[in-house]
Every structure is written in C-alpha cells, then in structure tokens.
Amino acid sequence: MAKVEETLKRIQSQKGVQGIIIVNAEGIPIKSTLDNSSTVQYAAHIQQLLMKARSMVREVDPQNDLTFLRVRSKKNEIMIAPDKDYFLIVIQNPTE
Amino acid sequence: MSSKRPKNRASNKAKEKDKKDDTDFPSPDESATESAPPDYIFPLVLTSATQELFGCRADEDVTGENPYKLLKKEDIIQDMKTRAAVSDFSPVKHTVLEYPEDELLLVFDRDFTYGQSFYLVLTAEAKENILKPSVLQGEDVEVMEQEEEEEEIMPKTPESHPWISLGSEQEIEKESFTDSRPKLRYKISRLLRDFGAPVRFSDRSALDGKEGFVECPSYQDKSFSIRELQRHTSVQATSNIKHSSTQTLWKCPKNMCTQYEPREFSADEKENHLQSENLKNFIQSVVIRFEMALQQNHIMNVFCDDWVALCEDESALTGKTETQLKEYQSFTDLHYSREKTISHLQWHPTISGVIAVAMTERMSFEERIDNSTKLMLNPSYILFWSFSDPINPQLKLESPEDVLSFQFCPSDPNIIAGGCLNGQVVLWDISAHVERLQGTRSGDKNTINTLDKSNDPPVVRYCAVSGIENGHRSPITDIQWLPETFEVSRLGSPEENTSQISAQIVTCAPDCCVMFWDLRAPHVTTQSLTETKNKKKTEEMPLENPHGVPNTFKHLNLTWKPFIRVSLPKIGTSGEYSPLKFSLRDNTVDYPIVSTADKPPPNSEREDGSGFGQLPSGKEQKPLEHISTKLYVGTEDGELVYTDWKMEKDNDSGRLYSAKPSHRFILHDTLVNTVSRSPFFRDIILTVGSWSFAIWKEGVMNGPIVMSSCSQKMYTAGQWSLSRPAVFFIGKEDGSIEVWDLLEKTHEPSQTQNISITPITCIKARSISSKQHLLAVSDGLGILHILEIPWTLRRSSSNERKNVWMYFEKEEERLLYFHQRKLQHEKEKEMEAEELRKMEPVLPQKQDEELQADALKEYEQYLSLETITLKDTNLLMGTDDASDL
Numbered sequence: 001m002a003k004v005e006e007t008l009k010r011i012q013s014q015k016g017v018q019g020i021i022i023v024n025a026e027g028i029p030i031k032s033t034l035d036n037s038s039t040v041q042y043a044a045h046i047q048q049l050l051m052k053a054r055s056m057v058r059e060v061d062p063q064n065d066l067t068f069l070r071v072r073s074k075k076n077e078i079m080i081a082p083d084k085d086y087f088l089i090v091i092q093n094p095t096e
Numbered sequence: 097m098s099s100k101r102p103k104n105r106a107s108n109k110a111k112e113k114d115k116k117d118d119t120d121f122p123s124p125d126e127s128a129t130e131s132a133p134p135d136y137i138f139p140l141v142l143t144s145a146t147q148e149l150f151g152c153r154a155d156e157d158v159t160g161e162n163p164y165k166l167l168k169k170e171d172i173i174q175d176m177k178t179r180a181a182v183s184d185f186s187p188v189k190h191t192v193l194e195y196p197e198d199e200l201l202l203v204f205d206r207d208f209t210y211g212q213s214f215y216l217v218l219t220a221e222a223k224e225n226i227l228k229p230s231v232l233q234g235e236d237v238e239v240m241e242q243e244e245e246e247e248e249i250m251p252k253t254p255e256s257h258p259w260i261s262l263g264s265e266q267e268i269e270k271e272s273f274t275d276s277r278p279k280l281r282y283k284i285s286r287l288l289r290d291f292g293a294p295v296r297f298s299d300r301s302a303l304d305g306k307e308g309f310v311e312c313p314s315y316q317d318k319s320f321s322i323r324e325l326q327r328h329t330s331v332q333a334t335s336n337i338k339h340s341s342t343q344t345l346w347k348c349p350k351n352m353c354t355q356y357e358p359r360e361f362s363a364d365e366k367e368n369h370l371q372s373e374n375l376k377n378f379i380q381s382v383v384i385r386f387e388m389a390l391q392q393n394h395i396m397n398v399f400c401d402d403w404v405a406l407c408e409d410e411s412a413l414t415g416k417t418e419t420q421l422k423e424y425q426s427f428t429d430l431h432y433s434r435e436k437t438i439s440h441l442q443w444h445p446t447i448s449g450v451i452a453v454a455m456t457e458r459m460s461f462e463e464r465i466d467n468s469t470k471l472m473l474n475p476s477y478i479l480f481w482s483f484s485d486p487i488n489p490q491l492k493l494e495s496p497e498d499v500l501s502f503q504f505c506p507s508d509p510n511i512i513a514g515g516c517l518n519g520q521v522v523l524w525d526i527s528a529h530v531e532r533l534q535g536t537r538s539g540d541k542n543t544i545n546t547l548d549k550s551n552d553p554p555v556v557r558y559c560a561v562s563g564i565e566n567g568h569r570s571p572i573t574d575i576q577w578l579p580e581t582f583e584v585s586r587l588g589s590p591e592e593n594t595s596q597i598s599a600q601i602v603t604c605a606p607d608c609c610v611m612f613w614d615l616r617a618p619h620v621t622t623q624s625l626t627e628t629k630n631k632k633k634t635e636e637m638p639l640e641n642p643h644g645v646p647n648t649f650k651h652l653n654l655t656w657k658p659f660i661r662v663s664l665p666k667i668g669t670s671g672e673y674s675p676l677k678f679s680l681r682d683n684t685v686d687y688p689i690v691s692t693a694d695k696p697p698p699n700s701e702r703e704d705g706s707g708f709g710q711l712p713s714g715k716e717q718k719p720l721e722h723i724s725t726k727l728y729v730g731t732e733d734g735e736l737v738y739t740d741w742k743m744e745k746d747n748d749s750g751r752l753y754s755a756k757p758s759h760r761f762i763l764h765d766t767l768v769n770t771v772s773r774s775p776f777f778r779d780i781i782l783t784v785g786s787w788s789f790a791i792w793k794e795g796v797m798n799g800p801i802v803m804s805s806c807s808q809k810m811y812t813a814g815q816w817s818l819s820r821p822a823v824f825f826i827g828k829e830d831g832s833i834e835v836w837d838l839l840e841k842t843h844e845p846s847q848t849q850n851i852s853i854t855p856i857t858c859i860k861a862r863s864i865s866s867k868q869h870l871l872a873v874s875d876g877l878g879i880l881h882i883l884e885i886p887w888t889l890r891r892s893s894s895n896e897r898k899n900v901w902m903y904f905e906k907e908e909e910r911l912l913y914f915h916q917r918k919l920q921h922e923k924e925k926e927m928e929a930e931e932l933r934k935m936e937p938v939l940p941q942k943q944d945e946e947l948q949a950d951a952l953k954e955y956e957q958y959l960s961l962e963t964i965t966l967k968d969t970n971l972l973m974g975t976d977d978a979s980d981l
Contacts, residue, residue: 094393
C-alpha cells in the first residue's frame with residue numbers, strides 16, 4: 001500500500017500532471033486524484049477507447065499487444081497504460 | 097300545244113291504223129320539240145372520221161330526204177375494238193353486241209329531234225317500223241296538213257266529249273299485274289320420323305362447293321371511295337400505378353425517462369483492490385512507462401508546429417522592409433508660426449485628421465520682460481490643423497497668454513482646457529466651429545464655400561479663464577482632465593460620477609502645487625443658491641456677449657478657483673517639490689448602464705451656459721473605494737515623487753493639508769519633461785529626463801526597473817507607442833527621434849531618425865486606421881511634422897505583450913534581488929565590523945605597529961572579500977543583461 005502511494009506520489013510530482021486515476025478492467029475507478037464526476041467520466045470513456053485500441057492492435061497483428069496509449073489534445077495529454085486487470089490514467093498538461 | 101296536238105293525233109292515228117301494242121313511232125318529219133327519246137332510239141354523235149368510215153356523211157350520204165343508213169354490226173364491232181373508248185359507238189356497245197340482226201339502222205336526224213345529229217335504232221322491230229311506215233306516214237302527213245289548215249282557220253272551244261280511249265288503257269293494262277293463273281300453293285314438311293332422329297354431324301370444308309356458304313367478298317366500288325387520311329399517333333406504355341397508404345396505429349404517447357449512475361466501488365472494495373498484490377505489480381510495471389512519457393513531454397513539445405511559430409513575426413515580409421518613419425505631412429503657418437515654437441500638441445480625439453498645436457514665443461524669461469509690450473499686442477494662439485489643408489490652419493483659439501499645455505475634454509471634445517504661462521487655466525468651447533473642422537476632414541474643398549476659406553481662420557476666444565489670484569503662480573506645465581469615470585470631492589476622495597461627464601481638471605505648476613479644478617458652478621449653500629441663481633440670471637441677461645464667446649463657462653470666468661490644492665512638501669526636509677509633469681493612474685469604474693434620458697443632452701443646454709452648472713455636485717455621490725488616489729509627479733529637480741492627493745484633516749487647526757509624499761526617487765539630473773503611462777500596462781510609467789529615461793512600475797519602490805544610459809544629446813520628449821507594448825519614442829535636442837524597442841535592445845535605441853534641425857518639443861502618436869498610425873512631432877521652429885509609423889513599428893507580434901510583461905517582471909525581480917543583496921551586504925558589513933570590534937579587546941597587548949599591521953591585513957582581507965562579492969554581483973549583472981538581449 002505504501003509503495004503504491006509512493007509511486008503515485010512520484011508520478012504526481014512530475015511537472016504538469018493534473019490527475020491520476022486507477023481503474024479496474026471493467027471501468028470502475030479504484031483510486032483517483034480528481035473529483036468524482038470527472039473520474040467516472042474519464043474511466044468510462046477511456047475504458048471503451050482502450051478496448052477499441054487494443055482490439056485494433058491485436059487484429060492487425062495477433063502477436064502484438066497494446067502497451068501504452070497517449071491521447072494528445074489541445075489542452076492536455078492523457079496517458080493510459082493497460083494491463084490484464086487494471087489500467088492507469090495520467091492527465092498531464094505538457095506546455096506549462 | 098298546237099304542235100303536240102297534231103303529234104297526238106298523228107300518233108293516235110298511227111295507232112288506230114297500226115293497232116300495235118306498244119310502239120308509238122314518231123315520224124322523222126315531226127317537229128323538233130321531242131323531249132325524251134324512246135328507248136330504242138339512241139342519239140349519237142358521230143365524228144367526221146366515223147362518218148367517213150361508215151359512209152354516212154352528213155348531207156352527203158345521208159340527207160334529210162334519205163336519212164336512213166344501214167350499218168353492219170360487224171363494222172360497228174370492229175370500230176369499237178379498234179378505237180375502244182374513243183369510238184362513238186362505245187355507249188351502245190352492249191346493245192350492239194346483243195343485236196340479233198346483222199344490220200343496224202342509223203338515222204340522220206337533221207332536225208335534232210333527239211338532241212344529236214344521228215340516232216341509232218336499237219331494236220329490230222323499231223327498225224322495221226321506221227323503215228316501213230314511212231309510206232304510211234306520208235299519207236298521214238297530208239291529212240295532218242289539211243287538218244292543221246282547218247284548225248288554224250277556225251279555232252273553236254273544246255267541247256266535252258266522252259272519254260275516248262286512245263290506247264292509254266292498254267298501257268295501263270300492260271303495266272298492271274294480273275294473275276294469269278291462280279296461285280299454286282305448296283306445303284313442304286319433313287317426315288315426322290326425321291324429327292328427333294339422331295343427328296350426325298360431319299365436317300365439311302367451307303371451300304367445297306360454292307353453295308355451302310355465301311360470300312361477301314370485298315370489291316372496289318367505284319362509286320364510293322374512301323379518302324385515305326394520315327394521322328400521327330403515338331403510343332406510350334406505362335406501368336400500372338396503384339395508390340395505397342397505410343397508417344400506423346397511434347399509440348398513446350407517454351413520457352419516459354431513465355436515469356443511470358455509474359458503477360462505483362464501495363470504500364471497502366476499493367481498499368481491497370488497493371491492497372491486492374495484483375495492483376502493486378501492475379503499478380510497478382506501468383510506472384516506468386509513465387515516467388518516460390511525462391519527462392518526454394516536459395523536455396520537448398513534440399506537437400509544436402515549428403513552421404507556424406517561426407513565421408509569425410516575419411509574415412508578410414514581402415516588401416515591407418521599411419523601418420523608417422516616413423514623412424506624411426508637415427504643417428507650418430507663415431503668420432503664426434514665425435519665431436514661435438510649439439509647446440504642446442494634441443490630436444483631436446474624435447475628428448480624425450485634426451491636430452491642435454499650441455504656439456508659444458521662443459523667448460527666455462528676460463526677453464519676455466523686455467518685450468512684454470509687444471507680446472501684449474500679439475495674442476497667442478492654439479492652431480487647429482487639418483490634413484486636408486496644409487497651408488491654412490482651420491481654427492485659432494485665442495488665449496490671454498502663451499499656452500504651455502492643453503487637453504481636449506474626454507467626454508466632450510468641444511471643450512478644451514489649457515494652462516497658460518501666467519498660471520491661469522483657460523477654457524475654450526468650439527462647438528460652433530465643429531462642422532468646419534469636420535467638413536475639412538473629408539478634404540472636400542469644393543463643397544466648402546471659398547469665401548469661408550479665407551486666409552484668416554476663425555478665431556475662438558476663450559470662454560472662461562481662472563482668476564489670477566486663485567490659480568498657479570507659475571506657468572502651468574501640465575493639465576489633465578479627470579476621466580469621466582469618477583469625481584473627486586472636496587476632501588479628495590473619489591466618488592462616482594453619475595453624469596459620466598468629465599468635469600474636473602488637474603493642473604500642476606512649478607509653484608509646488610497640484611490643483612484640482614471643477615468646471616461646475618460652485619455649490620455654496622441651499623439658501624443662497626436661489627439667490628445666486630437669480631443673480632446669475634439677472635446678470636446674464638444684460639451682459640452682452642462680446643467677441644461671440646459662448647456662454648458655457650460664464651459662471652467660471654475670472655472667478656474660478658481650484659477646489660483642492662495639493663502641495664508637495666518634501667520628505668525629510670522642508671520645502672516643496674516643484675512638479676512639472678504628473679501622471680494619474682487610469683482608473684476604470686463599472687457603472688450600471690445609464691439610460692440616455694438621464695444623461696443631460698450635451699449641446700442644447702450649452703447655449704444657456706447652465707449645462708455644466710446644473711450637473712449635480714459631488715455631495716450626493718457615493719464614494720468609490722478602489723480608485724487609486726496616488727499620482728506620480730515629475731519635478732524640476734529630476735525627482736519622481738509618488739504622492740497621494742487626498743487631503744487630510746489636521747485635527748488641531750481643522751484645516752486640510754496634504755500628506756507628505758510616500759516616496760521620492762531622484763534619478764534624473766535635470767528636469768523631468770515627460771511622465772507618461774504605458775497604454776498597455778497600467779502601472780508602467782516612463783519618465784524622461786534630460787539625459788536619460790527610466791521606466792518605473794507602480795508599487796516597486798526601490799527604483800526604476802529599467803534605466804537607460806546617459807545619452808549624448810538631451811532628451812526633450814517621450815511617448816509610448818500605441819500599438820506595440822515594447823516600443824516608445826524619444827525626441828532629442830538635435831531634432832531627431834529615437835525609437836526604442838525593449839525587446840530588441842535596451843542599451844541603445846533600435847532606430848534613430850532625424851526630423852528637423854531644432855529640438856523636438858512634443859511627440860504624440862495616434863492611430864488613424866488599422867493601416868495607418870501617425871506620429872505628430874513638433875519642433876522648436878513651430879513646424880508640425882506628421883510621420884507615418886512603418887509597419888514594423890506598428891504591428892505587434894502576438895506574444896509581445898507577454899514578453900514585455902515578463903521582461904518587466906524580470907527587471908523587477910532583479911531590482912528586488914539587488915536590494916536584498918544590498919541589505920545582506922550591509923548586514924555582513926555590520927557583522928564584520930562587530931567581529932572586528934570583538935576581536936580588538938582580546939589582544940590589547942599588541943603594539944601599535946602590530947596592531948596597525950593587523951588592521952591593515954584585516955582591511956586588505958576585507959577589501960578582497962568586497963571585491964569578490966562585487967565581482968559576483970557584477971557577473972550577475974552581466975548575465976542579466978545578456979538575458980535581456
């Protein structure tokens with residue numbers, strides 16, 4: 001638990017990081033540094049996007065798998081790392 | 097009739113004699129009026145060819161005496177064959193063919209009894225009769241002739257005789273049908289046993305034997321023809337169209353809604369998850385990727401479009417490389433600019449293309465005293481120039497003395513306030529001449545009457561001037577209108593301005609005063625108000641209006657005095673500062689939108705002179721809190737004083753006095769000739785002294801944030817650029833203008849351009865349109881130059897404001913740092929000194945020389961320390977400069 005906290009803090013301390021969300025495979029958030037409504041929105045939408053991206057990668061090449069997804073938008077960048085049971089979302093504003 | 101009778105008689109006689117049945121043979125000698133030929137007679141026309149052929153030529157072979165000619169049947173047939181339809185005998189072809197005997201009788205009908213010259217007898221009997229009874233007829237003819245003679249002699253009336261049968265009943269009998277024998281009657285029937293017998297049908301072809309059927313074949317009937325007509329028709333096939341419709345059942349509509357909420361874990365579940373090993377492993381594995389990505393983002397912005405960011409400053413570089421200020425126009429007047437200099441100029445705030453210029457004599461104080469009589473005769477003017485006419489000024493404002501500074505009223509550009517050389521404040525009202533100014537703006541010389549455009553522009557006399565005793569005691573060097581956003585009360589506290597009209601002026605002069613003037617009628621007391629009003633009314637009526645001056649400020653004339661007098665006592669010492677220029681903070685206040693009905697109409701009341709008088713004075717207004725009442729004052733001695741204009745009440749005497757200024761900065765060596773605020777940043781002030789300029793930030797009390805090095809030539813004027821936050825213009829003594837660009841270079845101007853030979857007295861910038869920014873520069877010779885600001889100096893890049901702001905902040909930080917370092921340095925010095933002092937009593941036995949040596953050593957140590965620290969600070973200074981560039 002402490003280690004998890006510590007690593008999360010490490011990520012949080014990076015420059016420009018706006019929020020971190022840990023979500024389980026079904027899209028239900030487990031832990032978040034943002035408010036509840038944003039968390040829930042992010043989790044639900046990103047879970048769908050992740051499914052799509054992963055299926056795309058695997059269909060193109062079945063030996064391949066998705067390791068990291070970065071969505072760059074006008075205001076910030078959303079980084080998603082999927083895993084078997086969970087995935088982690090970090091929102092960063094890079095041009096600060 | 098007479099002819100018929102003999103014929104009848106002849107015929108009757110012939111009948112009686114012959115007693116033949118049906119024939120009635122008329123003799124050929126009878127008269128010619130026989131209408132219908134009998135059946136056996138066929139009249140014929142025989143051509144001469146036929147006549148020759150058959151030998152029956154008229155009057156030769158066949159004559160009246162001998163009219164009969166027997167023709168052989170075979171001959172006729174042969175003629176018909178040879179000549180077919182052309183043959184004369186063709187009509188009787190059938191009869192000839194069927195004629196039983198061989199010879200036919202052709203009779204020459206000399207008298208045309210049957211219509212033609214010949215006739216053919218068609219039957220044999222007739223032939224015989226004609227040939228034979230000619231004998232008989234001869235006798236008849238004789239008898240007839242006798243009888244005719246008798247009748248002609250004695251015509252007598254016919255007597256009724258019983259009907260004598262003349263043979264006509266025979267005809268009737270002949271024609272009538274009578275049964276020659278009784279009718280025979282036959283009855284035919286089938287055998288009874290055949291009825292009901294089985295019938296046997298058999299097929300038979302219809303074509304077998306013509307008796308089996310009756311045919312009605314078609315034949316061409318010549319008597320009846322069908323005319324063929326052609327008709328255009330067209331045929332189009334279409335598909336079957338069927339219309340059908342359906343209607344859905346209208347079900348009763350019902351409002352329905354669903355609401356959902358996202359799935360969430362309960363706190364316990366979350367805890368469970370967080371504790372799980374799975375999560376820990378996941379986090380561990382994933383965090384590395386994240387750190388890489390985050391750092392990447394931080395290092396460099398991958399998505400930055402370099403092309404776009406690059407070309408931003410140099411877009412449209414094509415051809416627009418001119419950086420010099422181009423001369424647009426210059427104005428000088430022969431009469432009024434001679435030997436005069438322009439002390440102040442201002443653009444007309446609303447009418448574009450009109451500038452007002454204040455002309456003053458180029459004389460020093462002593463010269464003025466010497467020439468005072470001459471000066472009295474020559475009034476001084478403010479000239480209005482318009483772009484449409486570079487030779488003649490449009491308007492002249494007369495003032496009692498030379499005007500050193502003036503300004504248009506921001507809420508009503510027809511009111512101009514000016515400060516004179518003798519300390520008076522002068523007001524003009526040019527409402528009457530606005531059309532003239534506006535008309536000339538369009539530059540349309542044809543529409544304006546040439547008579548009007550005489551060489552002498554109209555003179556507008558001042559309509560109010562302050563009392564000499566009440567005003568300043570030295571020339572007014574700066575005059576500014578208070579913006580219409582707020583008013584200042586008698587105590588100096590700002591209050592809201594309900595009328596939204598600027599009615600207050602602030603002036604300053606080197607007599608160490610900053611004065612506030614109010615344009616409105618002085619509000620004495622309620623009791624005497626009516627009296628004063630009445631007095632005013634009665635006074636106004638008989639007073640004539642000399643010089644055509646509008647009565648706008650009649651209430652102020654010669655009695656005007658300031659309502660606040662702010663003095664500037666020196667901090668620390670006695671005496672006062674002598675202000676030359678000042679600058680107020682640009683305060684904006686949000687007012688609720690006032691309906692136009694509340695605002696007093698500007699022009700209609702002006703004529704009564706009561707417009708300004710009727711404005712409510714400052715008693716009922718609400719005080720405003722966030723207005724800054726501080727102002728910067730540039731003094732004669734080169735100081736910048738930061739003071740508050742609010743008056744404080746002295747508790748002892750009850751008098752109002754102004755507080756001591758809070759800060760004072762001595763920077764410039766000689767007088768400060770410009771204190772102006774940046775149009776982009778409210779708290780950045782540019783002060784221009786004689787040899788240098790400085791940029792100050794309000795609130796930073798340590799010193800100027802930017803200070804320029806001393807220049808070789810004196811600076812005489814300064815002005816910020818209106819469109820670029822980092823650019824400002826400085827006018828010099830040698831008539832050139834320096835363009836400083838803070839983002840480009842801070843140690844020297846980015847551009848220098850010579851405009852005239854005499855010193856620049858005033859610079860004012862104005863943007864006419866987005867494409868044209870003009871700089872009005874006045875010089876010591878009285879010439880007004882209008883320069884066009886080139887595109888590079890006009891167009892600000894997108895980040896310029898931000899960059900300038902950052903630059904100022906950096907400078908501020910530097911200043912603070914310096915200050916802190918200085919304090920620290922002093923502290924260190926003190927500590928060192930203390931240590932030294934401490935150290936001294938410990939070693940009292942040392943001899944003087946040793947003491948001196950020690951002291952020297954220590955001193956040298958101290959010196960080295962000092963140089964080291966100074967070097968450090970120097971180096972830092974250097975890097976700051978480098979980063980500035």
